[in-house]
Amino acid sequence: MKNKLLLVLLGAIAVCWAACSGEKKTDSTPDVKVHWSARNLPLDSTGVQRHMQTLLVSGKLDNVKQLAFNHFQRGMKPMNPADTFVEIVPNYYAIASPRFAQAKPGDTIAIEILTDGTIESICYGVESVHTVLADGTTAPAELTFADMTVSRDGYAGARRDLMPYGDTVYAFNESLKPCCSKNSIYNVVPSFKNIELTGGESTVNPAEATFKPIGNATKDGEYRITVADGKMTVEAPEKQWAQLGMRMRHLFGDKPAEMPNAVITDYPSLEYRGLMIDIARNFQKPEEMKRVLDLMAIYGLNTLHFHCVDDEAWRVEIDGLPELTELGSRHGYYAPGSDPDYLPVIYAGDGNPDSKTGTANGYFTRQDYVDMVHYADSLGIVVIPEIESPGHARASIKAMELRAKRTGDNSWLLRETDDASTFSSAQAFRDNVMSPALEGPYKFMDKVADEFIAMHKEAGAPIPAIHIGGDEVAHGAWSGSPKVQELMKKEGLTSEKEVHAYFADRVRQIFDAKGIKYAGWQEVSLRHPDEYNKKMSPSAYSINCWSTLGRNKTVPDELAKAGYPIVLSNVEHYYLDMAYSGHPHERGLTWGGFVDEFTALNGYPATLCTVKDANLRGIQGQLWSESIRGPENLEELLLPKMLGLAERAWNPDSTYCNAGFNAVVNKEVPKWQADGYTFHVRQPGIKLLDGGKFTVNSSFPDAVIRYTFGTEHPGENSPVAKPGEEIEYGDAEQIRAVQWVEGRPSHVSVLYTK
DSSP states (O other): OTTTTHHHHTOSOOOSSOOOOOSOOOTTOOOEEEEEEEEEOOOOTTSOOEEEEEEEEEEOOTTEEEEEEEOOSOOEEESSTTOEEEEEETTEEEEEOHHHHHOOTTOEEEEEEEEESOOOOGGGSOEEEEEEETTSOEEEOEEEEOOGGGSGGGTOOSSOOOOOOHHHHHHHHHHTSOOSOOOOTTOOSSOOSEEEEEEEEEEEOGGGOEEEOOOSOOSTTOEEEEEETTEEEEEOOGGGHHHHHHHHHHHHOSSOEEEEEEEEEEOOSOSEEEEEEEOSSSOOOHHHHHHHHHHHHHTTOOEEEEEOEETTEEOBOOTTOTHHHHHHTOEEOOOTTOOOSSEEOOSSOOSOTTOOSSSSSOOBOHHHHHHHHHHHHHTTOEEEEEEEESSSOHHHHHHHHHHHHHHOOGGGOOSOTTOOOOOOOTTSOSSOOOOTTSSHHHHHHHHHHHHHHHHHHHHTOOOOEEEEEOOOOOTTTTTTOHHHHHHHHHHTOOSHHHHHHHHHHHHHHHHHHHTOEEEEEGGGTTTOOHHHHHHHGGGEEEEEEOOOSGGGGGHHHHHHHTTOOEEEOOHHHHBTTBOSSSOTTOOSBOTTOOOOHHHHHTOOHHHHOOOTTOOEEEEEEEEOOTTOOSHHHHHHHHTTHHHHHHHHHHOOSOOOOHHHHHHHHHHHHHHHHHHTOOOOOOOOEEEEETTTEEEEEOSSTTOEEEEEETTOOOOTTSOBOOTTOOEEOTTOSEEEEEEEETTEEOOOEEEEOO
């Protein structure tokens, strides 16, 4: 789900930071540095676009056998015929070169890689570089990146240039000048349903608010805030007190302040207000997940879809199946054809499966998960864990193969040993689909579901559903499976889609017997016969409508008409892992377009699902983690764009215009800074004026903007440009500007003058 069209557009992901450091250091470990740069090439004679990546390798190289790295799967060819290029698994590669052994101290080796397609973002280049030594051990290399913005060749192809240049940013910043919202203390996210000002002001300390049960509530989740006589009183169901207390302190502060006397009535319009966090591709620790839960509580989100399992990893300890985390949470280097008890490095890592740093390795212990669920429950947030099936299951499949190897018990196998199917998933895996014809997958789903149910029971928190995945099963996944052919003949199944439906129905029956609902991605429910829908829809808790581009724009309507409870998860509005813009240094993917706080804000449910009697449970933001390398990346992709999601989840109808919303978001920025959260800073705008002059603007009122001419990057010692100030640029061909907000810099704005 996670990156439909990814192979067509760009392949499989790359990091933008230095490679993670690891634990396997010895006296023979080389100190290797790699500097990456790339340039787009002119179209060749057949009209094909390619780009050249260059790795400048230096340091102690005499003991280096290979240079390993991750990269989106693309056609790649080393330009030096002496260099040997190896695909370890899709998205994980290594280069061997005799030049390593021949290098003298102080030498720099240039490895050029001719690569298919256009390079548009630093997130689509080489990443996670580490060395493989002569004895087979690995060591991290120091990876640095060239400034892609210095030349258009660094980010623009012959047919496409996604850079948000300074003049475009300037025009957008101008559109955000306040137009429809006064900067009232009661303008918050999500916005209150009704504010009745009763006259006068009071000096109030929100941290000392009095909470009491609400009477005469007419809506689920309704609460009232009364500010009068120097006091704040919050009337709400008792289960909401902890969450509302956190929200009040965040919105209004924890010190006495003047506040207008008012009676505020508020409630959520949608029952399901969700956020999906992917810790499978790149791990997030329990303490970071609690920080995410705090943000969810503050902004009124009430459902954490916990994506802890995927092709690349299994991240939650399951009693009785230790192989899931012993294999599924560890990632390292191995030679092609070998069969270690860990998974390959896919997105990030130093090649050492036992490294304790970075995002490659790690998992939630059983107690970690119980603690997180309990903490979420205290904030009024339910947790829905996901067991990806039958696709996106490579980690599960490999773990159960290890179990069979250890124990001799083949009853847990998830994939047929004689399966000769040939296929490639959206992330280029060729062995990641469970077999619906084996009993192992159903035994596995039954066991894992029981363990999640038990953990929620121990946490004293409900488990409203278990998400079964169901997305992106590649065409041909069972085409070479003798067991599936037997199953199809026995059950009268005529297509792979019907085989998939058979699997989902079997899992649904397992869950029904436990008295628990299932949730799933749209493929579980989309475009099936009425007979199937009548069986499946009553047991469904929620179906996520995600792939809504092109011909799939009608997916929410189709699922609503089929009787399913739907959760709008539309990629073009609610995929928070999409980059904020086309700037080549932005974190995030681009296959589904760009998503920022305004894109999410303008994802109106009524326009995304037009069926009037739809069972619309709510909306959910997705934060897939292919491009995330730590908590800072996670938070920067959440803030501020999750505020647009939160506003629309609480209030499906129009509330703030973009400019009014921007003013409210700007009030949150210093609070994030004070709480230690990382957040995204939009670029400053640059506009050329008559007479060889330029001016700048910003979407932040207190930004500090600094500029340079030419290709020099603006720094903290560069001259300051004040919004509206007219500055001469002389004969400079480039103007570059960076702004600092609460000490955090933006990406550079670039404007060519000629």
